[in-house]
Amino acid sequence: MATQLFCNNFAYFLLPIMLLTCAHSITEEVDIEVLRALKDCIDPNSILPLSFLETWNFEMDPCESGGGHFLGVMCTVPKENVPCRVTEIDLDGARYDGFLTQQIGNLTELTVLSLGNNMFRGPIPESVSKLEKLTTLAIQGNYFTGTFPKRFGKLKLLQVLDVSHNRLSGPIPPMISDFRSLTILRLSGNAFTGNIPDLHAVWKLSTLDLSSNMLYGPLPKFPVNLRELVLSHNILTGHVTPIQNQAKLRILDLSDNRFSGAIPHGILSLPKVAFVNVSVNRFTTLEVSKFNGQETQLQTLAARGNRLQGHLPVNLVTVDNLTSIDLGLNRFSGVIPLEYGQKLEMSWQSLYLDGNFLVGNLPPQFTSENQRIRGSISHNCLTCPLTILLCHGGQRTAEECLAQN
């Protein structure tokens, strides 16, 4: 708070000088004032040579000056007798240390506000909700605190909203579902709590990243066009069956939550899905039916650290594009299917089955000399010669194996 006051006072002192230098400028004077206030709220010691803000030299006109001045600022095209307005602020990530001025709300023609990877602190100013033409708000990788401004719902033209990796908290405001133009929403790496609001009305949304927050409760309905869904590192619960309808999904990360029940075949068989990480949850079954040809594009399946039991799914070998498998730290029992051996030789590049209760001998390909696969089958109840790299780490004790099998 004290520093914010300091910002305002500082701007006030400079005002008369500024009005003089900009008297004949082509840029709207209010806009020049905002740019100056923005720079004045940054610790000058953090504005390094060759950074964008260093080029903001107010002896020039922001919209008129060409060359290397006012980097990161875009304006409307000059017209006779109409002052130019600032339309974009797209700062470099140069670790600028300071606050975002309340005056930002005066840049009413602003469509892009991009301040990522700096050291902005304090709240997102309430006045941001006056920027009704904003299509991109990207303030990721800063130290913003608090919640979204109260009237944030007025920014109905937003297409990209990225506030990831800040210190924001509180519930995710349900009004986000009114942002019908939104295609990218990243709220990851904050301290948001509560349920995930129903976003299925945000039908254009293609990227949703809510990872590393404190969100809990069951999954809501998601919009149909999602390509990337990242919900890892939360406290989400319930079944994941709603995701079986996401026909366009390519990347799915549900890891490190408290999801339970089955990992349904319907998720692995989504037509576009290439990456699935459901590790570190409480799933008990992995459903893999037989695939015929190119039904799935799945390349990576990580289901490590669950409570998966029963035999290893033989049908995994019918997933044509699969190269990377992690089923470690589960409760699988029985033998390693012979079919896995062929895949090891042909196409699989990474296989982790460590920390289960698998028994018996290895398929012959596992013991071949020119074994190039990454992975581990240690900490099972296998006959696993330590000359084989995959066996390094050893097996469980006889007692452990007896107790489980």
Ligand SMILES: *[C@@H]1O[C@H](CO)[C@@H](O)[C@H](O)[C@H]1NC(C)=O
């Ligand atoms: C600019 O914004 C500040 C803070 O929101 C406000 O007090 C001031 O009246 C605005 N100036 C103009 C010219 O709109």
Ligand SMILES: *[C@@H]1O[C@H](CO)[C@@H](O)[C@H](O)[C@H]1NC(C)=O
């Ligand atoms: C899956 O998620 C876990 C936990 O978030 C992470 O440690 C692991 O690296 C991920 N696996 C892959 C293949 O990305």
Ligand SMILES: *[C@@H]1O[C@H](CO)[C@@H](O)[C@H](O)[C@H]1NC(C)=O
């Ligand atoms: C899956 O494999 C087939 C050939 O087996 C290949 O044509 C296709 O491009 C692969 N898909 C992906 C997403 O890599």
